[in-house]
Amino acid sequence: MSTISREEVAHLARLARLEVTDDELDAFAGQLDVILQSMKTLAEVDTDGVQPTSHAVPLVNVFREDQPQPSLPRDAVLAGGPDTAEDRFRVPRILDEEA
Amino acid sequence: MTRIIDKTAAELAAAIRDGDLTSVAVTTAFLDRIDAVDGTVKAFLHVDREGALATAAEVDAAVAAGEDLGPLAGVPIAIKDVVVTKGLPTTAASKILEGWIPPYDATIVERIKAARMPILGKTNMDEFAMGSSTEYSAYFPTRNPWDTGRIPGGSGGGSAAAVAAKMAPLAIGTDTGGSIRQPGAVTGTFGAKPTYGGNSRYGLIAFSSSLDTPGPVSRNALDGALLHEVISGYDPRDSTSIDAPVPPVVEAAKAGANGDLTGVKLGVVKEFKEGADAAEPGVVAAYEAGVEQLVKLGAEIVEVSCPSFAYALPTYYLIAPSEASSNLARYDGVRYGLRAGDDGKHSLEEVMSLTREAGFGPEVKRRIILGTYALSAGYVDAFYRKAQKVRTLIRQDFEKAFTQVDAIISPTTPFIAFAFGARTGDPYQMYLADLYTIPANMYGGPGVSVPVGLSEGMPVGLQVMGPVLGDDITYRVAAALESTQDVLLADTAPETEGK
Numbered sequence: 001m002s003t004i005s006r007e008e009v010a011h012l013a014r015l016a017r018l019e020v021t022d023d024e025l026d027a028f029a030g031q032l033d034v035i036l037q038s039m040k041t042l043a044e045v046d047t048d049g050v051q052p053t054s055h056a057v058p059l060v061n062v063f064r065e066d067q068p069q070p071s072l073p074r075d076a077v078l079a080g081g082p083d084t085a086e087d088r089f090r091v092p093r094i095l096d097e098e099a
Numbered sequence: 100m101t102r103i104i105d106k107t108a109a110e111l112a113a114a115i116r117d118g119d120l121t122s123v124a125v126t127t128a129f130l131d132r133i134d135a136v137d138g139t140v141k142a143f144l145h146v147d148r149e150g151a152l153a154t155a156a157e158v159d160a161a162v163a164a165g166e167d168l169g170p171l172a173g174v175p176i177a178i179k180d181v182v183v184t185k186g187l188p189t190t191a192a193s194k195i196l197e198g199w200i201p202p203y204d205a206t207i208v209e210r211i212k213a214a215r216m217p218i219l220g221k222t223n224m225d226e227f228a229m230g231s232s233t234e235y236s237a238y239f240p241t242r243n244p245w246d247t248g249r250i251p252g253g254s255g256g257g258s259a260a261a262v263a264a265k266m267a268p269l270a271i272g273t274d275t276g277g278s279i280r281q282p283g284a285v286t287g288t289f290g291a292k293p294t295y296g297g298n299s300r301y302g303l304i305a306f307s308s309s310l311d312t313p314g315p316v317s318r319n320a321l322d323g324a325l326l327h328e329v330i331s332g333y334d335p336r337d338s339t340s341i342d343a344p345v346p347p348v349v350e351a352a353k354a355g356a357n358g359d360l361t362g363v364k365l366g367v368v369k370e371f372k373e374g375a376d377a378a379e380p381g382v383v384a385a386y387e388a389g390v391e392q393l394v395k396l397g398a399e400i401v402e403v404s405c406p407s408f409a410y411a412l413p414t415y416y417l418i419a420p421s422e423a424s425s426n427l428a429r430y431d432g433v434r435y436g437l438r439a440g441d442d443g444k445h446s447l448e449e450v451m452s453l454t455r456e457a458g459f460g461p462e463v464k465r466r467i468i469l470g471t472y473a474l475s476a477g478y479v480d481a482f483y484r485k486a487q488k489v490r491t492l493i494r495q496d497f498e499k500a501f502t503q504v505d506a507i508i509s510p511t512t513p514f515i516a517f518a519f520g521a522r523t524g525d526p527y528q529m530y531l532a533d534l535y536t537i538p539a540n541m542y543g544g545p546g547v548s549v550p551v552g553l554s555e556g557m558p559v560g561l562q563v564m565g566p567v568l569g570d571d572i573t574y575r576v577a578a579a580l581e582s583t584q585d586v587l588l589a590d591t592a593p594e595t596e597g598k
Contacts, residue, residue, distance in 0.1 A: 009468060016424060016471045017431075017448070018464055019456035028465055034527050035469065039413040042485050045492065052487030053494060055309045055339060056295040056543025057567060062338040076202035082438035089433050092447045 003036040004029060103128035104265040105590065108174050108322040111268060115173035118162060122155035122173030126217045129175050133219065133266045136595045141241050142251075142261040144180050145188050146220035151175055154217040161215070170349075171325050172215040177267035179258050180221040181228050182313065183302045184208050187218070191304045192236040193226045195458025196436040205302020206337070207271065207313050207330040214329045219267055222257030226460045227427065228278055228306045230254050231532035234523055235462045243286060244595050245557055249516040252282030252532075258316045259286040263592050269326050270316040275307050276415050277512070277536030279314050280548035284511035284560025287550045287588045289317045289577065291327060292536075294568050295543035296341040299334030305426040307419040308339075310540045318589035320355065320549060320578040324348040327570070343568060351571035355578030361397035363576065365390075365563075366504035369404045377534055378513040381554025386510040389551035389561045392583040393508070393576070401504050405496035408538050410489050415537045416530060417473045417486035424470030427463070430455060465526060490541050497542040501566040506576055509535045511548040511560035535562060545570040549577035550588035558588060 006029045013020045013028075020028070074087060083090040103125055106114070114120040130148050137143055158173040178184060181191045183201035185208075190196040204212065211218065225235040233241040233256030243251040244264035251260040258270035259282035272279035274292035283290025291314045300311055315326035331345040367390070378386075394400060432438035432454030440453030459467070473482040500507060512532050522529040539546035544567045551561035561580060563573040581587060 004472070008472075012468045012471045012475070013464075014452075015475070016428075016467045017452045017455055018459070018467065019449075019452040020464065021456075024461070024464065027461075028468060031465060031526050032469060032472070034525070035416060035530075036472075038527060039417055039482065039486075042410055042413055042417075042489055043481075045407070045410055045485075045489050047485060047488035047492070050488040050491050052484055053490040053541075054487060056494075056541075057339070057341060059339060064335055064338075072202050077434075080199050080202065080435040082432060082436065083441070091433055092441050092443075092445060092450045094447045 003040070004032050104132050106268070107318060108171060108268040108325060111174050112171050112325070115158065115162065116168065122158040122217065123152060125173065126151050126155040126175045126219070129219060129267055136264050137266060139242065139247060139595050140244055140260050140264050140266070141239050142222055142257040142264065142266060143177070143220045144190065144192065144223050144238060144257070147187055147218060150187070151217035151219050154215065158215050169214045169329070171329055173217070174268055175217040175219045176211060177219045177222050177258060177261045177270040178208065179224055179255050179270070179272050181224060181273055181304045182208060182271060183304065184218065184221065187221060189221065189304070191227045192224045192238060193458065193460070193463070194237045194437060195430045195454070199435045203302065206299035206334045208302060210330050222255070222261055222270060224257055225254035226463050227304065227423070228254040228273055228275055229423070229462045229466055231277070231281055231529050232522065233257060234519065235460055237460050240519060243516045244592050245287065246516065247595065249518055249557070250285070252285040252516065254278040255282045255316065259283055259288050259290065262288045262316050262318060263589065264595050268318070269322060271313055271330070272316045273303060273311055273313045274540065275310045275312070275419060276540050277533035279316060280536045280546055280560065280562060281512045281532055283316065283548040285516040285558060287558030287592055289319055289323045289547065289549055289589070291315050291323050291547040291573070292539060292545060293327060293331060293570055294341070294545045296339050297345070297545070297568065297570065298331045299337040299340050301334055301336040307422040308426060309422060310419060319581055319587055320547070320574050321349070321352040323547070324352040324574050341568070346568055346570040348570050348574045351575040352578040355575035356582050358396055358579055358582035360393060360576065360579050363398045363506070364401050364504040365393060365398045365576065366401050366403035366500050366507040368408060368507060368509060369402050370406060370408050371509050371535065377531065378510055379515065379554065382510050382514060382559050385552035385554050385559035386561055389580060390508065392580060396579050396583070403500040403503055403507065405500060405538070407489060407492040407496045411493055411538045411541055412530060412534060414486045414489045414493065414541060415533070416469070417482050418490065420466040420470035421473045421483050422470070424467045424474065427467055430458065462526070493538055493541040494543070497538070497544060506572045507564040508576070509562045511535060511562040515554050515557040515559060539564045543567055545573050547573045547577050549580050551580065552588070
């Protein structure tokens with residue numbers, strides 16, 4: 001039995017803002033199923049009482065002095081954007097016309 | 100007669116310091132080599148002849164003025180395209196960053212510049228460092244200099260191939276699940292994944308932040324160690340970097356070159372041996388011949404049990420894609436690189452989806468979807484959280500093993516370089532390339548791959564893993580193994596001109 005359906009993959013792609021094609025959906029659903037089957041083996045492992053590891057080398061509360069530092073020059077940063085106007089990144093409309 | 104490009108980085112540095120060679124002559128020799136063979140190998144995405152020669156000329160002027168320069172001053176280097184370089188195009192081999200010129204340098208690049216090393220250019224890789232063959236580069240695959248019909252490993256196939264084909268004496272790679280060590284193994288070069296946090300990730304384009312580690316690519320352990328010391332150390336701009344002295348890797352590589360491993364205990368993982376059906380017989384044979392050499396040098400082999408290693412691969416393929424799905428959310432078509440579908444009709448959200456569809460390749464999309472799945476409500480405990488707990492067990496296996504042994508050895512990768520297209524149809528077959536390298540990433544300790552022999556005429560690597568901040572022992576063992584080879588394996592790669 002497959003672990004992940006074509007519809008689920010389409011839903012996940014929407015959540016991740018990926019406009020995937022029908023061909024990609026077909027391919028990904030099968031491939032992700034193989035991958036997820038292998039991951040089910042983790043259920044065999046007894047992890048009762050085991051703390052999760054989020055980082056390789058445990059560190060807590062890394063603080064630094066709150067000292068002002070020069071930031072990157074605005075023009076240099078804006079130069080990397082696909083579209084800019086009035087010293088800002090320009091984006092397509094965010095709200096529908098009716099909104 | 101030894102050509103400039105045949106010399107090691109240590110030899111080149113000494114010759115430049117002593118005034119026997121100029122950095123301009125050295126840098127020119129490697130740039131000319133790139134011109135001669137990179138049309139075939141395709142290791143570079145961008146070559147900066149002008150910038151490299153300018154740095155070289157500065158070094159020559161400094162040498163002439165009697166300045167005391169660093170240990171690798173004047174020695175050129177290639178940098179994996181996932182590391183940002185001010186003023187030089189940086190794409191992570193993705194279309195979504197095509198044309199982006201970073202306004203700043205990664206910390207490790209600042210350190211390379213401070214060490215006065217000319218930067219030859221940026222090397223090819225699997226897109227966003229996701230892959231084991233460089234076939235997932237959005238631009239072109241890199242070819243293995245040993246056999247141009249085969250892959251050079253990945254994700255850092257460009258850096259490994261550049262060093263193997265003598266287009267660069269040194270290169271920078273990054274290792275999230277094996278992306279320095281596996282390309283090293285299949286191209287007959289040396290590659291080291293340092294202790295996580297031993298150097299800075301600032302300016303590394305993020306894939307999986309709890310795993311990503313930059314490190315050296317070279318022809319031998321001593322050269323790798325020299326570069327390791329240049330790039331390592333605490334950086335306040337990376338809160339996960341470790342504020343501790345850099346392990347003495349250069350001293351260790353020099354000690355190892357004496358060929359004495361008396362009293363050194365090397366662990367072999369019982370569960371890797373039991374899973375030996377995953378490794379090709381030719382790889383196992385070359386590896387075991389290497390183990391015999393290490394025993395002759397005085398090392399003692401001790402079997403250690405690491406039962407959780409059997410689960411390292413699925414653990415990695417939950418943790419890394421989960422972190423990637425979050426890290427890659429920043430590619431929204433607003434602040435850098437590509438924007439697609441901005442025709443005045445599509446909304447911002449639609450433009451984001453169209454940009455990401457057009458800008459990401461298939462493996463990146465697969466991993467974003469996989470990570471989104473593993474982090475979604477209802478699955479997060481069964482998948483992501485479970486994987487984090489198994490990661491703890493893998494760390495505990497390492498910690499227990501290192502109470503019994505000084506280092507752990509294994510083959511670096513289960514198979515020699517495969518033919519193009521052999522594993523792209525089934526992603527899981529590609530993932531198996533990192534079977535032996537992933538555990539060290541889960542743990543955070545260092546791992547190096549050193550050439551150990553050939554199988555079917557193709558290089559095989561031996562991996563040495565050490566305890567956290569015990570990078571020195573991995574270099575010592577690797578250098579000792581090199582001392583048993585009459586000619587360094589890296590020096591026997593076939594020439595690639597005219598193919």
